Amino acid sequence: MYNNVMKLYKLSFPTTSKAAPIFGDVLAEVVLAVSWYEVDEDTDHWIFECTLNNETSHQNLRELITETAQSHHLPVPEIEVCDLPDTDWLEQTWKNFPARQIGKFFIYGSHSKTDIPVDLIGLEINAATAFGSGEHETTTACIEALTKMHAQGWQTRHPLDMGCGSGILAMVIAKLWQLPVLAVDNDPESVRVTQANAQINNCADTITALCNEGFDGNAVKSKGPFDLIVANILAAPLCDMAPDMAQSITPKGRVVLSGLLVRQLNEVRQAYEKVGFTLIDQHIIGDWAALVFEQ
CATH class of the missing domain: 3.30.70.120 (Alpha-Beta Plaits)
Structure with a gap:
């Protein structure tokens, strides 16, 4: 056995x-x-x-x-x-990753026997070699922010998931707004996992996952500007990316940032306000925060 x-x-x-x-x-x-x-x-x-x-x-x-x-x-x-x-x-991973509701989404692993509630959108995400299975506060905060934006009627036509990890945020965008999403990561394994998850969740036709180093390279430059950019990374690289974010976003476009601790919130806010963004919303879960800026 x-x-x-x-x-x-x-x-x-x-x-x-x-x-x-x-x-x-x-x-x-x-x-x-x-x-x-x-x-x-x-x-x-x-x-x-x-x-x-x-x-x-x-x-x-x-x-x-x-x-x-x-x-x-x-x-x-x-x-x-x-x-x-x-x-x-394997058993421990399953126990630590029960099915859960986040915003309009019901996120579960392949081991889950739970039926998807009729009023929620199901996403099958398994704990794997790329970050983002929905259990971390940063991912949860991003999904809540995106769900709120959609519920308020805000529209996106050309979104980007920067540092896509498992592809969960790209799939959330694709499911909410029913449109194509570009997902990039500098880790080839994350790109592979994103492509696999997109296939499992019937998003293979709407999510393009590519390997790219931040905003450098043709994978992002040739396809911008974007009206929505999500980035669940870390505070330091998010601050470094602020000028590139400003150059890659359309007027009135929005960026959703997470991977930062609450004590790093002001540091990130200052970096983005310096390049012309305005903080319009924040989602705090425990020690972690997600920020929504508009250009």
């Missing part, structure tokens, strides 16, 4: 906000998953974690981390490795 239980380990070490992505780029290719989170904003203390199985040499990872630190003139971190409890990860 197939067994979903596998032996996993967690490797972790202290780092900083600037160093974490450097380690992430290197280790993402050789482990199952990487993540990092902030411990203390005042001291820029972050923790980097990666998950690995028993086929990955702990010693090789230690050497790789040391080489990466030295080549980037970073302190060599003190590394800890611990066992993760034996878990049926």
Whole structure:
């Protein structure tokens, strides 16, 4: 019988906000998953974690981390490795991803036996290798913002999902407004997952998913300007993108931004107001926020 239980380990070490992505780029290719989170904003203390199985040499990872630190003139971190409890990860994923209603949408995984309520729009999204299965507050806030805009009668004719992840926001737009959506991401795996999810949800004819680095490259430049841009990324890249957003949006066009913490709200707001946007709405869920700007 197939067994979903596998032996996993967690490797972790202290780092900083600037160093974490450097380690992430290197280790993402050789482990199952990487993540990092902030411990203390005042001291820029972050923790980097990666998950690995028993086929990955702990010693090789230690050497790789040391080489990466030295080549980037970073302190060599003190590394800890611990066992993760034996878990049926497939069953655990299903338990952690129950069907849920967000705005006008009923989002569920393929494991769900629940019928779709007649007054809601069903979206089948499975936890996968690309971000955006609906369970995170940032995705929820974006869907609520888009649902509210649609309910208020606001119209879009040429939308863009920037950093599409699983493609969930592109599908929300396509389902609400019944029109084609361009979805781009700099990760080929996200593009693949978006295309697969579009097929599952009968959006293959309305969603074009392409690999593109932000606003650079013909995938976005040749198809703009857009009257709606959604971007569920992170605060820092969102701020960096503000000038490109302003150049790529039509007059009276809107951008929906998320992936930012409430304490980062003013920073993002200032970056977008500086290039001519006006904040018209915000959706806050816990520590996370989604902002709606109009040009």
